[in-house]
Amino acid sequence: ESIRFFAVVEEDYLSKIVLDRPLMILRHVHMYVPNDPRWDVRHRWGLTTYGYIERINPDVILLWKQELYDFTNEAVLDSAVNPERFEEALPFYQDALSHELAGYTHIYEDSYGVLYVRDDLAQQYLKMEGWMMALR
Numbered sequence: 001e002s003i004r005f006f007a008v009v010e011e012d013y014l015s016k017i018v019l020d021r022p023l024m025i026l027r028h029v030h031m032y033v034p035n036d037p038r039w040d041v042r043h044r045w046g047l048t049t050y051g052y053i054e055r056i057n058p059d060v061i062l063l064w065k066q067e068l069y070d071f072t073n074e075a076v077l078d079s080a081v082n083p084e085r086f087e088e089a090l091p092f093y094q095d096a097l098s099h100e101l102a103g104y105t106h107i108y109e110d111s112y113g114v115l116y117v118r119d120d121l122a123q124q125y126l127k128m129e130g131w132m133m134a135l136r
């Protein structure tokens with residue numbers, strides 16, 4: 001599923017973003033991204049927070065939907081090894097699941113993954129129309 005998800009993302013969206021540098025893609029470890037000099041691929045083991053996003057400022061974020069469901073489940077918080085760290089990450093996962101990730105535009109999703117593109121790039125390269133923005 002991950003390979004199929006990325007094929008759509010690359011063909012329909014990433015191919016339209018042309019920069020004078022590699023596109024920085026933050027991906028969940030379950031999300032496939034092939035080696036390619038057009039991309040600077042990062043992944044994070046463990047929880048992602050808004051602080052981390054602000055620090056690395058990725059152009060694109062690819063998230064695994066199952067993780068969004070898992071990390072917004074209150075039962076997970078109750079059994080978390082490090083509840084403070086989990087609580088710090090919770091707003092990121094809640095916003096991603098509700099298509100309201102701060103600074104990013106929800107572009108595409110299927111049953112497996114979710115694609116977010118930084119707002120400035122989405123507006124410049126993907127020409128998000130009002131009706132598409134309404135689908136977010």
